[in-house]
Amino acid sequence: MSSRRFEGSDFVRACRGQPHGRVPVWFMRQAGRSLPEYRAVRGDGSILDAIADPDRAAEITLQPVRRYGVDAAILFSDIVVPVHAAGFGMDVVPGTGPVVERPFEARRDLDRLRPLDPGTDTPYVIETVRRAVDVLDVPLIGFAGAPFTVASYLVEGGPSRHHERTKALMLGDEALWHDLMDRLADLAIASLLSQVEAGAAAVQLFDSWAGALSPEQYRRGVAPHSARVLEAVGTTGVPRIHFGVGTGELLDQMGGCGAEVVGVDFRVPIDEARRRVGPGRALQGNLDPAVVLAGEAAACEAARAVLAANGGHPGFVFNLGHGVLPSSDPDVLARVVQLVHDEGDVRTE
Amino acid sequence: MSSRRFEGSDFVRACRGQPHGRVPVWFMRQAGRSLPEYRAVRGDGSILDAIADPDRAAEITLQPVRRYGVDAAILFSDIVVPVHAAGFGMDVVPGTGPVVERPFEARRDLDRLRPLDPGTDTPYVIETVRRAVDVLDVPLIGFAGAPFTVASYLVEGGPSRHHERTKALMLGDEALWHDLMDRLADLAIASLLSQVEAGAAAVQLFDSWAGALSPEQYRRGVAPHSARVLEAVGTTGVPRIHFGVGTGELLDQMGGCGAEVVGVDFRVPIDEARRRVGPGRALQGNLDPAVVLAGEAAACEAARAVLAANGGHPGFVFNLGHGVLPSSDPDVLARVVQLVHDEGDVRTE
Numbered sequence: 001m002s003s004r005r006f007e008g009s010d011f012v013r014a015c016r017g018q019p020h021g022r023v024p025v026w027f028m029r030q031a032g033r034s035l036p037e038y039r040a041v042r043g044d045g046s047i048l049d050a051i052a053d054p055d056r057a058a059e060i061t062l063q064p065v066r067r068y069g070v071d072a073a074i075l076f077s078d079i080v081v082p083v084h085a086a087g088f089g090m091d092v093v094p095g096t097g098p099v100v101e102r103p104f105e106a107r108r109d110l111d112r113l114r115p116l117d118p119g120t121d122t123p124y125v126i127e128t129v130r131r132a133v134d135v136l137d138v139p140l141i142g143f144a145g146a147p148f149t150v151a152s153y154l155v156e157g158g159p160s161r162h163h164e165r166t167k168a169l170m171l172g173d174e175a176l177w178h179d180l181m182d183r184l185a186d187l188a189i190a191s192l193l194s195q196v197e198a199g200a201a202a203v204q205l206f207d208s209w210a211g212a213l214s215p216e217q218y219r220r221g222v223a224p225h226s227a228r229v230l231e232a233v234g235t236t237g238v239p240r241i242h243f244g245v246g247t248g249e250l251l252d253q254m255g256g257c258g259a260e261v262v263g264v265d266f267r268v269p270i271d272e273a274r275r276r277v278g279p280g281r282a283l284q285g286n287l288d289p290a291v292v293l294a295g296e297a298a299a300c301e302a303a304r305a306v307l308a309a310n311g312g313h314p315g316f317v318f319n320l321g322h323g324v325l326p327s328s329d330p331d332v333l334a335r336v337v338q339l340v341h342d343e344g345d346v347r348t349e
Numbered sequence: 350m351s352s353r354r355f356e357g358s359d360f361v362r363a364c365r366g367q368p369h370g371r372v373p374v375w376f377m378r379q380a381g382r383s384l385p386e387y388r389a390v391r392g393d394g395s396i397l398d399a400i401a402d403p404d405r406a407a408e409i410t411l412q413p414v415r416r417y418g419v420d421a422a423i424l425f426s427d428i429v430v431p432v433h434a435a436g437f438g439m440d441v442v443p444g445t446g447p448v449v450e451r452p453f454e455a456r457r458d459l460d461r462l463r464p465l466d467p468g469t470d471t472p473y474v475i476e477t478v479r480r481a482v483d484v485l486d487v488p489l490i491g492f493a494g495a496p497f498t499v500a501s502y503l504v505e506g507g508p509s510r511h512h513e514r515t516k517a518l519m520l521g522d523e524a525l526w527h528d529l530m531d532r533l534a535d536l537a538i539a540s541l542l543s544q545v546e547a548g549a550a551a552v553q554l555f556d557s558w559a560g561a562l563s564p565e566q567y568r569r570g571v572a573p574h575s576a577r578v579l580e581a582v583g584t585t586g587v588p589r590i591h592f593g594v595g596t597g598e599l600l601d602q603m604g605g606c607g608a609e610v611v612g613v614d615f616r617v618p619i620d621e622a623r624r625r626v627g628p629g630r631a632l633q634g635n636l637d638p639a640v641v642l643a644g645e646a647a648a649c650e651a652a653r654a655v656l657a658a659n660g661g662h663p664g665f666v667f668n669l670g671h672g673v674l675p676s677s678d679p680d681v682l683a684r685v686v687q688l689v690h691d692e693g694d695v696r697t698e
Contacts, residue, residue: 164639172643290513294520
């Protein structure tokens with residue numbers, strides 16, 4: 001399937017800041033634990049096993065599109081799939097997240113990050129994309145973890161509050177840090193290109209923990225590597241989304257990394273985010289996912305505030321500011337989709 | 350001892366933005382796990398037991414002043430001490446943090462937050478302040494948890510990444526939320542007043558997790574309560590410091606809450622923070638605590654960048670942007686203190 005099949009869709013046109021019909025909406029982690037139909041097909045065992053099974057992974061990818069009528073699907077996968085497939089021993093533990101058997105410590109550990117051959121190492125990802133795209137009537141978003149966020153798991157050994165080992169490496173051994181980031185950028189590029197080749201109509205680069213960094217740390221240690229990933233994927237022509245949490249102080253730099261769309265969490269209103277990112281970029285966000293837990297009235301009020309802050313700008317994709325929380329009520333999310341479609345305004349001047 | 354004894358100190362004068370000799374420096378969590386002398390006296394059992402023992406708590410308060418020559422001591426205690434003393438069953442678990450036996454769920458739980466009588470409920474805090482002040486030749490900083498951050502522990506039941514239950518309560522039942530915040534503000538006020546009465550020369554209000562909130566959530570649900578705490582303590586005349594992490598988007602509101610000093614984490618450079626907080630407030634911060642783990646050279650470079658961003662402004666207290674990490678090397682922290690004292694510039698115009 002061609003990744004360009006959905007060039008005329010609201011989602012792709014919004015990513016490009018082009019005039020379109022209605023405000024497109026999808027949710028990060030829309031496919032997953034918050035859905036009963038997900039729990040019904042998920043099965044036991046590691047999530048990496050479910051991801052490696054195209055039957056289940058394609059079905060899970062499709063579920064939220066059927067339920068919510070969102071304007072895009074996102075591949076059911078995980079940001080650690082490429083490093084896992086390349087042989088850097090790890091698992092994803094329910095309730096915890098990615099856990100690494102032997103954390104990255106020294107130069108010798110670079111050998112544990114060989115290049116990815118997607119056709120051989122992650123054929124199930126390619127197959128899942130193909131199967132989903134075969135039946136979807138909305139664009140499929142492929143994704144990868146950005147080098148910094150993946151590095152933080154490898155170096156810390158798992159999720160971390162302060163990312164202290166990662167920063168100690170970044171600041172204490174810059175040569176090794178950049179070599180590590182180079183390897184992880186190569187893995188992200190290979191994975192993203194294989195997903196677009198298989199039919200993904202857009203990609204998102206998840207740098208979820210970039211907000212742990214100061215602007216100077218991001219400038220020296222991270223931005224060049226994320227920019228290289230985005231540039232390499234730019235050859236495909238599909239829109240690229242660049243996302244992180246708590247990145248209010250980094251939005252100007254992220255706007256310069258090359259993606260068509262910059263993701264914004266709920267801490268910065270969309271109009272202020274647009275000022276920081278600068279012209280020529282679309283934005284994606286930024287409803288606080290916790291608001292969904294406060295019920296339909298609170299969620300609708302907050303969703304309207306997001307739409308108001310966007311003010312009808314055509315370069316806007318409605319989303320949460322972070323992933324759907326597992327305890328979310330799907331009916332509240334369905335109401336938010338309806339509200340965005342009914343009340344969202346797209347200026348046409 | 351009078352809490353006004355140190356009015357002429359560099360620390361207090363910097364808090365007030367008055368001319369003074371050299372840039373004062375202290376570190377959040379300077380008393381604690383990173384020090385071998387702390388581990389030698391800490392003993393086994395809950396940290397709440399050590400806090401309730403004035404012999405140990407006063408000694409631990411003094412240790413970092415002796416070792417580092419910092420310009421202020423901070424009381425060895427914990428932000429959950431008042432709620433714990435008021436009978437809201439909880440403990441502080443090593444490696445985890447505060448853990449609540451029965452989380453706050455409904456209106457009936459307000460009854461578990463009776464008013465604090467410091468003389469009866471926390472006499473050990475008062476005694477620890479007295480003993481420390483008796484021997485210190487620098488100001489002692491007392492502290493309390495801000496209502497939001499304490500509420501987040503009570504509602505979540507422990508540390509939380511997304512503070513989702515807390516936000517669901519804040520947004521879903523505003524009347525109950527404000528009643529809870531009122532109780533917690535009263536507890537903070539009673540505790541802080543007792544500490545100043547016993548000789549604390551300044552106070553810090555820790556709203557460590559306020560950065561989890563959007564500006565609108567902070568405005569409606571949090572700022573009025575923190576402002577009430579700060580106003581009540583203002584009657585004592587000691588400088589007040591108002592601190593949070595990831596508060597870049599809240600600095601203007603925090604500047605309006607009444608404290609003489611606003612704490613800034615490492616994500617916002619001091620000059621930009623000063624612009625956001627507005628005139629008439631001093632700033633405290635903002636070296637990334639993780640930089641200390643990268644070694645002396647990296648820490649010194651980053652400390653110099655903090656001093657440069659302050660540009661000699663007299664309203665500045667050097668600190669970390671968050672607490673000392675347990676794995677920090679005390680020798681690196683000692684070198685940072687020396688650097689700030691030797692190289693820090695205070696303009697006198």
